[in-house]
Amino acid sequence: MLLQATRPPHHIGHGLRSNPTRQHRRNEGFARDDFHINYDRQQVTCPQGKVSQGWHGPYPTSSPTAAPLIVARFTKSQCQPCPARTQCTTSRESTRTVGFPPRELRDLQLRVRSEQQTPEWKTRYAVRSGVEGTVNEFAHGYGMRRCRYQGQGKAHIQHVLTAVAVNIERLSGLPPTDEAPTPRPPTALQNYLDQRDIPRPKSWRPLGN
Secondary structure, three states, rough: OOOOOOOOOOOOOOOOOOOOOHHHHHOOOHHHHHHHOOOOOEEOOOOOOOOOOOOEEEEOOOOOOOOOOEEEEEOHHHHHOOOOOOHOOOOOOOOOOEEEEEHHHOOOOOOOHHHOOOOHHHHHHHHHHHHHHHHHHHHHHHHOOOOOOOOOOHHHHHHHHHHHHHHHHHHHOOOOOOOOOOOOOHHHHHHHHHHOOOOOOHHHHOOOO
16 A cells, blocks of 8 residues: 655645736735626726726637636726736736636635635645645656556556555655554454454454554
8 A cells, every 4th residue: 555645745736726817926916806806797897996998708718627718808098097007917008907717617716715714624635635645746756657567467566566665765754763653453354353252363463462
C-alpha cells in the first residue's frame, strides 16, 4: 500500500480557484468581485458608480472544460477621466472590460467559495488533498504515467516496486523517535478467533502481543 502524502505538492489545487483577474492575484486595484453585476438589466456597475455600456455573450472559452463568459465593457468617456483608472485597468485604450460566467454558474461560484472558508470544508478537503498529493507525486515524480514493460502483469510489478521505493523514501525522511510503535488493532477475523478461543499464528497478533 502506498503511504499517503502528509501534504500535497504546491501545484495541487485547493478547491474552486479564487477570482482569476490580475488585480485579485496581485491584491491591488479593483478585481471582478468589486463590480456589481445585474443580470436582469444586463449591466455592470464599477466601484466608482459607472454603469457598463456593453453586454456581450456568453462566449465559449478556449478551454473545453471552462465555463462560457459574458463580457461587459466600459467606454473611454467613462474610464479615461476616472480618478481611479490606474487601480482598474492598464489597457492601452484606457477602458475596462469585465468577464464573468452566466448567472447560475456565478451564484454557484460565490456559494462554493464561501463554503471553502469554513472549518468543516477545510477538514473534509484535507483528506482529499493528501490523496491528490500522493497520486500526483506517484505520477509526475516517478514517471508512472508510462509503463516500462508490456503486459498487465509486468506493469503491475512496476507499480508495486515503485510504491515500495516511494514508501522507503518517505519513511527514511521521517524524524527519529524513541516512542514505541502504536499497536496495530486486531482485524475482524482475529477478533472472531479470539472470542472463540481459537489459536492463531503469531504473525496474526497485534504488535506488542
